[in-house]
Amino acid sequence: MNKKFFAVILIVFFFGNVSAQTNAGYELALTAFSTSTTNIQHYESFTVTTTPRNVGLEQFSGGEVGAALVDNNGRIAAVIGTRNRGALNAGSLSGALEFNCTVPHAVNPGRYRLMAVVRPANRQWRIATLTMSSRTPTAIDFTVR
Numbered sequence: 001m002n003k004k005f006f007a008v009i010l011i012v013f014f015f016g017n018v019s020a021q022t023n024a025g026y027e028l029a030l031t032a033f034s035t036s037t038t039n040i041q042h043y044e045s046f047t048v049t050t051t052p053r054n055v056g057l058e059q060f061s062g063g064e065v066g067a068a069l070v071d072n073n074g075r076i077a078a079v080i081g082t083r084n085r086g087a088l089n090a091g092s093l094s095g096a097l098e099f100n101c102t103v104p105h106a107v108n109p110g111r112y113r114l115m116a117v118v119r120p121a122n123r124q125w126r127i128a129t130l131t132m133s134s135r136t137p138t139a140i141d142f143t144v145r
Contacts, residue, residue, distance in 0.1 A: 025058030028065070028118050029130035030138060031093065035067075035114055039143045042105045048081055050116045053093045053132060060088040063120040067099050068127070069112040069142060076125055078107045079117060103144050113139040 032051040040046055048067040054060050066082035081099030088094055115138065116128040131138050 026054050026056035026060040028052040028128050029055045029132050030136050031132045041145045043102050046101050048099045048101050051096045054088045054090055057090050062087045066117045067101055068117040070115045109144050112142045114142040115139045
């Protein structure tokens with residue numbers, strides 16, 4: 001294959017993926033993401049901790065950051081803990097955010113992915129899919145009993 005052609009295809013693929021993930025010029029990436037448990041019953045309390053960084057080119061104007069259970073189809077089954085987050089300038093690192101979480105009875109027992117979610121003011125929840133390190137997960141396997 002021609003090296004120039006391959007380089008153009010690679011660049012289009014790379015930038016295509018980046019632009020598909022951005023939202024209004026900001027992008028929150030996780031520098032830390034952990035939970036106090038990965039196996040829980042309904043209404044038991046546990047904590048989730050995350051530290052987001054705005055790796056986008058524009059300010060995150062504020063809203064909510066949270067933890068959610070995501071099903072096998074990539075859909076948010078339930079947002080289980082939230083914190084308000086003020087504006088975060090481009091390139092800025094947030095302090096650690098800790099969420100007190102519970103799984104409501106409406107969530108069926110089973111296996112889920114615990115993931116960080118973000119909701120700018122007056123917008124819908126979306127899953128945070130970027131991480132700043134290969135040691136920081138974007139999802140944690142999670143079981144509801």
